[in-house]
Amino acid sequence: MSEAPKQTSENKLKYRLGWGLIALLLISAVGLVVLKPAPMSVTQRAQALDAQIRCPACEGQSVLDSSAPIAVDIRAEVLNDIQAGQSNSEIMTTLEGAYGSGISLAPTGSALASLAWWFPIGLIVAVILFLIGVGLKRRLQPENDVVIETKSDKRSQNYRVLLGAKRKLLFRGALFSFALAALYVAGLMSGLKLPGAKTSSNEIPVSKLLTDARNLSADNQEQAALAMYSQVLSIDPKNAYALSEQGWLVSQSGEANHDPALVEIGQAEIQKAIEIDSNLAEARLYLGTILFNDDDQPSQAVVQFQSFLADHPSQELIDAGRSQIILAYKADNKTPPLK
């Protein structure tokens, strides 16, 4: 008897904690829907999708993790399709149409499709718990025609108290499941990643993107290289190297297509790169070349080439710019520092 008050307060505490937890879950669910996280950027979307595409030329790798030529092609294609306004499922359907459904690493995890899988499971659990609760309640209802013997009366009452507690527990279990399901649905609605869905949380390192881009550029695949540089810039908008390479590729394509506006855009990007990193040899070389070739300003070009040579460029880079540098110095009536 002396333990009774303690037990009651303990029960009360448990009772409150239980309801508190359910309330917390429901509030979180509402909160998730109201405070949606920011939508993914194009690059983030592309990377999340790349992580779900199997590299067709490699064993068990996603195209995000692979540097196989076809993986690079698929990454560029995905980025291109996203920029063209295609949805993830449209992009996957196209790829599955060419490679078969094996191209997909995870069941195409649209939030709705996962909901179709997970929501019924939560619902079934909740319903079962609820029904058990109802069944127990019925069993506990006193039946008039039953005569209870005095001796077993107390024991039977104890049993009922126990069952009553169980029923309450189960009822709260059912509610808890509902609240959990609500939280889950809210999470899906607000675009959170699913447990078990294979999405890569680690972004491709910028260095890997830059290496890929350099290789593509060396392979004369300027468009794909441009896509890679813009990926780098969306991760790190102040990456001077990516800016200057992108600017150079843009100005080159402008020159090839006789489009001075493109050359200007490229030049502006290279200048921006120099503002960020004034010791970037590549940017100085590119800017000097454009100033000399397109703008016909040899003296300004020479200023850039002087900075270029002062930045200790690699021999390869010097060789690439050698003829332009010599021509610019001569046009400016100066002695070229190179032979």
Added chain:
Amino acid sequence: MSDANFDQLSQTPLSPNELTPRSRSRVVILASFTVALVAIALVAILATRPQAGNVQAPSPLVGQNAPSISGTSLNGNGFINLSAFRGKYVVINFFASWCTPCQIEEPELVQFAYQHGKTGDAVVLGVAFNDPSSDAENFLHSSGSTWPSIDDTTGSIATAFGVSEPPETFVINPQGIVLAKLIGPVTDQGLDSVISKAKSLGE
């Protein structure tokens, strides 16, 4: 080795109780010999057989309209469009100068193109896969191929055809339907058999 043999023995219908120890060891020896012989034969076959060619691979594109291909030709003169070849069988060959099996199949493709150039029923269309255009051009030039080829700079043609790595070859019928996807090096004969089979089926 002997463990594996015991495993195999335990799966045979003879229960160990039916065998005397002597006959049991004889079975073990016999089984070991058989396994060794099969292994040697397998290695010999794999080592001496010609490189697998004309391997037809499943593709969801088979039976479907071929994805469109258009672009400037590799040597820079002219525009190539797959639909312009309607009415002929088209052999679309994805290649790269850096790919050794592509070098192996190239004379076979030259032979095929030469034969069908005379009859006029089939053409070859090359698609350079992740290859600098100058390299691809040199490769085609040095192998004596004269068919039109496209530089797939962005890889969009390769991804549309579901290409994994070169060489991969697609046979398209005169109506523009994909008949077959062949992975690995192809031969003149292998391509002929795909086309003559299609002709006999009226495809």
